[in-house]
Amino acid sequence: MKEIRVLLVDDHPVVRAGLRAMLTAFEGISVAAEAADGDAALKELERLRILGDRVDVVLMDLQMGAGMDGVTATSRIRQLEGPPPVLILTTYDTDADILAAVEAGASGYMLKDAPPEQIHQAVLAAAAGQTALAPRVAALLMDRISNPAPSLTPREIQLLELLATGLSNRAIAKRVFISEATVKTHLVHIYGKLGVDNRTAAIAAATQRRIIRGPGTQG
Amino acid sequence: MKEIRVLLVDDHPVVRAGLRAMLTAFEGISVAAEAADGDAALKELERLRILGDRVDVVLMDLQMGAGMDGVTATSRIRQLEGPPPVLILTTYDTDADILAAVEAGASGYMLKDAPPEQIHQAVLAAAAGQTALAPRVAALLMDRISNPAPSLTPREIQLLELLATGLSNRAIAKRVFISEATVKTHLVHIYGKLGVDNRTAAIAAATQRRIIRGPGTQG
DNA sequence: GGTGGGGTCAACCGAATGGTTGACCCGGAG
DNA sequence: CTCCGGGTCAACCATTCGGTTGACCCCACC
Incomplete structure (x- = not known):
């Protein structure tokens, strides 16, 4: 052999x-x-x-x-x-x-x-x-x-990343040049796809599923 | 020898x-x-x-x-x-x-x-x-x-870790058998020590300074 | 035997967030 | 062409969060 x-x-x-x-x-x-x-x-x-x-x-x-x-x-x-x-x-x-x-x-x-x-x-x-x-x-x-994998849109992932940096809705809105209302709309969609009901849980879930890199996880 | x-x-x-x-x-x-x-x-x-x-x-x-x-x-x-x-x-x-x-x-x-x-x-x-x-x-x-050490107390670090998992104040309170009021008190202290003003920013800061491991980083 | 720090809690208020509904635009698939 | 999904926005409301004040207990330290 x-x-x-x-x-x-x-x-x-x-x-x-x-x-x-x-x-x-x-x-x-x-x-x-x-x-x-x-x-x-x-x-x-x-x-x-x-x-x-x-x-x-x-x-x-x-x-x-x-x-x-x-x-x-x-x-x-x-x-x-x-x-x-x-x-x-x-x-x-x-x-x-x-x-x-x-x-x-x-x-x-x-x-x-x-x-x-x-x-x-x-x-x-x-x-x-x-x-x-x-x-x-x-x-x-x-x-x-x-459990089918939640597919986030690029835009949603982008907002999720900003979310993880600790920005508020208003700050995110300014950063990407959209209204705060739109940010909230996106977040609701994100919560739904990730099966959570608040921003910190969304960050935790997204980080766990490697959708985003965790906060402070640079390099 | x-x-x-x-x-x-x-x-x-x-x-x-x-x-x-x-x-x-x-x-x-x-x-x-x-x-x-x-x-x-x-x-x-x-x-x-x-x-x-x-x-x-x-x-x-x-x-x-x-x-x-x-x-x-x-x-x-x-x-x-x-x-x-x-x-x-x-x-x-x-x-x-x-x-x-x-x-x-x-x-x-x-x-x-x-x-x-x-x-x-x-x-x-x-x-x-x-x-x-x-x-x-x-x-x-x-x-x-x-670096002026933020020097969080063990209790504060504990809450910070729970925070990073996406729990709400109430959920954290239940988890560690204290009142929601106490959780808020601790969070205010944490925000002060980390120089932030909301929970997501606290998570980001704490993760960056390696006070806690990032959300989803279980090991 | 104070003094101070850590931990606990309550009440209160303004601000932010969560959640809903409805609407508009645009581009690609059918 | 029509339909649909993604993205945008507004108005509204309930809930939560952020922050303050004040208070109590316990324990270590001076």
Whole structure:
């Protein structure tokens, strides 16, 4: 049986070391290379391709402090010729992350607190071209299918972002050159789509669903 | 020179494996035991004590999915007789977290994305009874000293966090078993300290200054 | 034994927000 | 062409929020 060669992508050296130790403890798995962000991952893939080295699975973290984030890295990788399956291994099971990753072409989604054997199985499944979802993630996806995603208009998202900066309705109105009445109209629509009934809850909901970046979340 | 014996406390098997691999790669450091949460950590310390085993440093994650969280675990450990120094190793550099950890008796605060050598040095420093702060954390503290610290009370921070989840004054009042009037009083104090004049701006300001984590940023 | 800070609460008022209805314009889909 | 959705605006009203004043309790500190 061929050995499965894995590319680790995570910005934490600690986690990379952990994955390396954990995976190499299993028979038939080796770590081809490591990368700290999406850019480095793509370069590593290119480098290994030139060397004629095989990469059977990319193990990717979604949250990365600097550099290309996991979702865009995933989609970039999937746009290569004969791309390796990308298995997401992340800390959070929050909503939009998962959808974004799946849309980007991820073939699996595991959580970091999973026991080693589960991660092992997921890597095997991914290498075999199958899909591997953590139970919690699977449940979340099912939930999301039943609950249709609210699609906000660009204008609504714009107002939502201004909202999150702490501006009042009047201030928002001045900022985008519309009347306060219009701002309120938009907000009502936004509340309806997000299933909330006040501005702070809207910010919380929108941030949670990654519709906007949280207040103060710069960079 | 005596070998430094470390107790790892982290709910992620991956991270524990990583720390183990990373630390044991250095001379003079060994991993005495591992624990997945605060409860287990205390039990491990007790068990090792009975066995006559030494623990020179506790390496503790703050965020733990289930079981006792890192801050209370830290204070519990520091209440033991001849307690080992507790070195916090976590993902976030939020103010509230850091302050709480320091108050609980942590002797260091490192971030998980730190390079191995930095973590190594921090463990050595902690074992020697010194304080070790990640550069980013140290910078944050310095910044806090120069910048007239808004110095919110724990209660105010608590309300601020609830505020950020989108709760109304009444809902917050119910949640913490106080009257709506009291909530308003606290909010007025918070607005004053943050230099804002409404709740959304307070959330934005508090998030920006890392007094709280942004809405939807659960971990 | 004050003094002060933190936490609690009530009553009050003006301002802002939430929510509704109805209306107009415009551009693209059918 | 008609219909519909997005965007704009006005008027209205109930509710909530923002802010003040004054008060009480408790506890740590001097």
